[in-house]
Amino acid sequence: MLDLNFVRDNLPLVEEKLRQRGMDPAEVLGNFSAIDQERRRDITTLETAKRRRNELSPKIGVLKQAEKRGTLSGDQQKELENLAKAVAAEKSTIEQFELRVREDDEKLLQVLKTIPNLPNESVPIGTSAEQNVEVRRWGAPPKFDFAPKPHWELGEQLGVLDLERAAKISGARFAVYWDLGAKLERALANFMLDLHTKEQGYTEVLPPYMVNSESMYGTGQLPKFASDLFRVPHGERDLWLIPTAEVPVTNLYRDEIIDGARLPISLTAYTPCFRSEAGSYGKDVRGIIRQHQFQKVELVKFSRPEESYEQLEKLTRDAENVLQKLGLHYRVVTLCTGDMGFSSAKTYDIEVWLPGQQLFREISSCSNFEAFQARRANIRFRPEGKSKTEFVHTLNGSALAVGRTWVALVENHQQPDGSVHIPEALQPYMGADRITPKKF
RNA sequence: GGAGAGGUGCGUGAGCGGUUGAAACGAUCCGCCUCGAAAGCGGACAUACCUUAACGGGUAUCGGGGGUUCGAAUCCCUCCCUCUCCGCCA
Incomplete structure (x- = not known):
């Protein structure tokens, strides 16, 4: 398998080497760039949601513990409810995008796994x-x-x-x-x-x-x-x-x-x-x-x-x-x-x-x-x-x-x-x- | 095949619901010390991905996968592997 970053940064070279192997780059690579870009977009969305959730979670923890001790004020009660609502929203985003990223990963890996190794420069070019x-x-x-x-x-x-x-x-x-x-x-x-x-x-x-x-x-x-x-x-x-x-x-x-x-x-x-x-x-x-x-x-x-x-x-x-x-x-x-x-x-x-x-x-x-x-x-x-x-x-x-x-x-x-x-x-x-x- | 114990970073090994990416020790690397070295002292030290011109920021990872929870190395399920005892066997 080739390195993902290498393929992304050296697409013309990879295409040229595929042609040298007698393969059609378009066929092997498919819509590699589109999948790659979509995957990265989805990852960013997912990670942003996770980040928000991680920021909110400890605040809930503090309030919940106060609730347990019975020292929760009315304002805090309200805050707790709002926080819970906010986390629930992030959670649904997370669930949705976890699925999408997983699909993106699979698609990308599938393309990456079918790309053959790149021939060394010293290898003669030929078809058979x-x-x-x-x-x-x-x-x-x-x-x-x-x-x-x-x-x-x-x-x-x-x-x-x-x-x-x-x-x-x-x-x-x-x-x-x-x-x-x-x-x-x-x-x-x-x-x-x-x-x-x-x-x-x-x-x-x-x-x-x-x-x-x-x-x-x-x-x-x-x-x-x-x-x-x-x-x-x-x-x-x-x-x-x-x-x-x-x-x-x-x-x-x-x-x-x-x-x-x-x-x-x-x-x-x-x-x-x-x-x-x-x-x-x-x-x-x-x-x-x-x-x-x-x-x-x-x-x-x-x-x-x-x-x-x-x-x-x-x-x-x-x-x-x-x-x-x-x-x-x-x-x-x-x-x-x-x-x-x-x-x-x-x-x-x-x-x-x-x-x-x-x-x-x-x-x-x-x-x-x-x-x-x-x-x-x-x-x-x-x-x-x-x-x-x-x-x-x-x-x-x-x-x-x-x-x-x-x-x-x-x-x-x-x-x-x-x-x-x-x-x-x-x-x-x-x-x-x-x-x-x-x-x- | 049956019964039990366990799998944590490069290694040994703690942690058993929140400030733990993870103590401590060792290994390694960089300084100091030294003529040089050892010892000693101080410091650094995971990986992958996303983001950024860069500094940096973020997410995930404590055998694999799934679940519970606002939150999991820690609880539950499942698979794999290792060890001990019994059985069987070349």
Whole structure:
């Protein structure tokens, strides 16, 4: 969420940034200015009435007490009656305008909540993924003197990926991993967590996989994207399955004031992610690229505003490091204004090369949300030596989506005999140097 | 699931119908003292919103929401959370 005062004072800028995102400012902002002005008028009326009431109340108190003691004169009796009448009048104004202000607040908040974050100046302007800008490439595509297979064929032949039985027990877009396939998932997760915690300075956390609605609002999944989520009925207050560890981990500090000396805070978490993706049926139906449940190692940072872009670069490099150690060819692209997520001010996607499909595929998305999430989730910090609090900047990125890393590893390291070579860095975690075909 | 206790500012913790935005202590910040520091002394110290050119003024906030009252941190209802005991359970 953007700051109300900022939007009011910088309307032309906000409109321009909305256009850059390919949105119609008039449609998003609606009658923002009219609502804002009406709200402020109503607040002033309401508060004036309250002020009068507060001035009159103590006078009534004094007279009432005199009445109790029976020392009330005739004049005072009259005054008391007049005061009571005056307060009653203010009270009806208060009741009326409390209602109106509440409605105004709701209307205004509704507009404010639908305004996406403003893209940073360094973000390329564009309307779709076509205009994303490649910033660097690492490695080279592996050379094969045979036709490399896609992971769903390899997985089946190796006996490590079972989509048929997954469909039987759960449905489409779920997977069962067997034997070394299951172990590969676990090995990748452990490898990534060890890298982040031992070499890159992150602290590991294990959060709940279900969260309440407030948390989903805090990071921006609600109210706009409810249809992408799995909802769990639970008494009066339903819970939600997390679509990413970003949700519980960023909300760790919701409604808190962080000691400035502790920043930046760098956390990593390995969790399953649940996505309903109601709108995406028909896309990526083959294999395990798009699933209702997948596992991901996430990086989350809480940063001072002035160093958040530096932290974004670091975070992105930390994610890239995983691919480098696994010997997987990839490129990094800066998402253009039209392709960026709702809450992000700048996003780098890391795309890994998939030889079985001859294309680059998103495996990580690293974003700086600036104060957008922090304002909504009320995450502040106190700079050293100052009493005034400020909103932190929040960042996160996958490092990496484990399921897609599994895919990339299997496709890139496949051998002519149908086996898959395990990169050296991963061998200690696998206890094997290759996966060979086996029936399940 | 049953019984009880409680949720107050950055923290500990008083207040239990009117002068309490909230005592006291601690933390933090600014002065004084000091070669410097500690200790000591003095002072400052919530947030959001409305209003104002500004100084300032106002409103709200004592877990969330609702109610009683001229007036609520204080009384009532409800929800959430924490703690203690019992039961159940991985």
